Amino acid sequence: MKKPIDNYWNLKLESVKENLENNNFEVFIAQDAKAAKEIAMNDIIPKLDIKSVSWGGSMSFVATGLFHELKDNPDIDVLNTFDQSLSKEEMMDKRRQSLMVDLFITGTNALTEAGHLVNLDMMGNRVAAIMWGPKTVLLIIGRNKITGDLEDAMIRIKNYAAPVNTMNLDKKTPCRKTGICHDCSSPDRICNYWTILEKSFIKNRIKIILVNEDLGF
Numbered sequence: 665m666k667k668p669i670d671n672y673w674n675l676k677l678e679s680v681k682e683n684l685e686n687n688n689f690e691v692f693i694a695q696d697a698k699a700a701k702e703i704a705m706n707d708i709i710p711k712l713d714i715k716s717v718s719w720g721g722s723m724s725f726v727a728t729g730l731f732h733e734l735k736d737n738p739d740i741d742v743l744n745t746f747d748q749s750l751s752k753e754e755m756m757d758k759r760r761q762s763l764m765v766d767l768f769i770t771g772t773n774a775l776t777e778a779g780h781l782v783n784l785d786m787m788g789n790r791v792a793a794i795m796w797g798p799k800t801v802l803l804i805i806g807r808n809k810i811t812g813d814l815e816d817a818m819i820r821i822k823n824y825a826a827p828v829n830t831m832n833l834d835k836k837t838p839c840r841k842t843g844i845c846h847d848c849s850s851p852d853r854i855c856n857y858w859t860i861l862e863k864s865f866i867k868n869r870i871k872i873i874l875v876n877e878d879l880g881f
Contacts, residue, residue, distance in 0.1 A: 670876075673807055673876050674876065676777075676807070676810065677693050677807065677874050677876060678693070679777070680775065680777055680779060680810060680874065681693060681874060683777065683778055683779030684779040684872060685779075686779065687779045687780070687862060687863040687864065688863050688864040688865070688866075688867040688868065689779070689864050689868070689870050689871070689872050690868040690870070690871045690872070691871075691872045691873075691874060692707065692708070692871070692872070692873045692874070693873075693874050693875075693876065694873050694874070694875045694876065695875075695876045695877075696875065696876065696877050697724075697727045697728045697729070697875060697877065697879060698728070698729070699875075700728045700730075700804055700873045700875050701728040701729045701730045701733065703873055704728070704730055704769075704802060704804075704873065705730070705733065708802060708871055708873075709767070712766065712767060712799075712800055713766065714740060714766045714767050714800075715740065715741055715766055716740065716741040716742075716743065716764075716765040716766045716767070717734055717737075717740050717741070717742055717743070717765055717766065717767045717768070717769070718742070718743035718744075718745060718758070718761070718762030718765045718767075718768055718769075718793075718798075719731070719745060719746070719762075719768065719769040719770055720745070720762075720768070720769075720770035720771075720789065720790030720793060720794075721745075721746075721770070721790060722769070722770045722771035722790075722804065722880060723771070723832075723879070723880035723881060724771040724804045724805065724806055724875070724879035724880035725769055725770060725771060725804050727879050727880065728804055728875075728879075730769065730804070731746070734769075741765075743758050743761055743762045743765060744758070745758045745759050745762055745789075759787070759789040760789075762789070762793060762798070763789070763792060763793055763796075763797035763798065764797055764798070765797075765798050765799075766798065766799045766800065767798060767799070767800050767801075767802060768793040768794070768797070768798035768800070768801050768802070769801075769802045769803075769804070770790050770793070770794065770801075770802075770803060770804075771803060771804050771805060771806075771809075771879070771880050772803055772805050772809060773809070773817075773820075773821045773825050773881075774809050774810075774811050774816075774817035774818075774820050774821055774825070775805055775809045775810050775811070775817075776810075776811055776812070776813055776814060776816070776817055777810060777811070777812055777813070778813070780814065780817075780860055780861065780862050781794070781803070781859075781860070781861040782811075782814060782817035782818065782821065782858075782859070782860050782861075783821075783858070783859045783861075784821045784822075784825075784826060784854075784855050784856075784857065784858055784859075785854075785856060785857040785859070786853070786854035786855070786856055786857075787856070787857075788856070788857040791857055791859040794859070794861065794870065795859065795861070799869070800869060800870075800871065801869060801870045801871065802870075802871050802872075802873070803870065803871070803872045803873070804872075804873050804875065804879065805872060805873065805874055805875065805879075806875045806877060806878050806879025806880055807874070807875065807876055807877065807878065808878040808879065808880075809879075809880070814860065818858075822845040822855065823844060823845055824881070825881045826839060826845060826854060826855050827839040827840065827842075827843045827844065827845065828881045829854060829881050830852070830854060832881070833854070835850075835852040835853075835854060836850060836851075836852045837850045837852050837853060837854070838850070
């Protein structure tokens with residue numbers, strides 16, 4: 665067989681897609697980050713009546729180029745929560761306002777093979793928006809986020825995604841130095857709010873693009 669690794673991941677993604685769809689998520693598969701942006705811009709966003717958009721912290725979202733495609737769109741009210749020119753107070757207000765946009769875009773920390781989304785947040789604005797508020801949510805998820813079950817998902821988040829993210833954000837936490845979770849009490853702790861989404865109560869409100877390459881942490 666030619667390209668057995670590609671074949672393996674195509675089979676895996678199709679299986680996860682089916683389980684996610686059984687859980688009331690709308691799911692697309694993209695072969696790479698560029699294709700994910702094209703699906704979002706051509707197949708998802710045009711079918712929605714979008715007047716406002718915002719996003720949560722997501723390296724996967726940025727990697728697709730979708731962030732740069734949307735952030736200066738004159739036809740959409742863009743709440744850019746990544747804007748470093750904002751004060752802390754202004755940034756917090758933007759995050760509160762982003763709970764009421766038409767479209768919220770982000771990623772996930774882990775995705776089980778059974779089609780459950782697992783996340784761990786610092787402030788909770790990202791997971792809050794995924795669960796409730798924005799009319800539509802779009803999650804961009806690289807294949808590296810797929811785990812066997814909930815226990816594997818939590819281990820992945822605590823002992824990989826969170827330490828790497830503290831390094832990326834230059835947080836003053838023990839895991840930044842050791843790469844291992846210490847269940848710390850640091851003021852910079854980013855592990856505060858766990859969420860597990862087993863199903864989407866409003867069918868197809870949450871749309872997912874599964875990407876057949878590694879994206880984000």
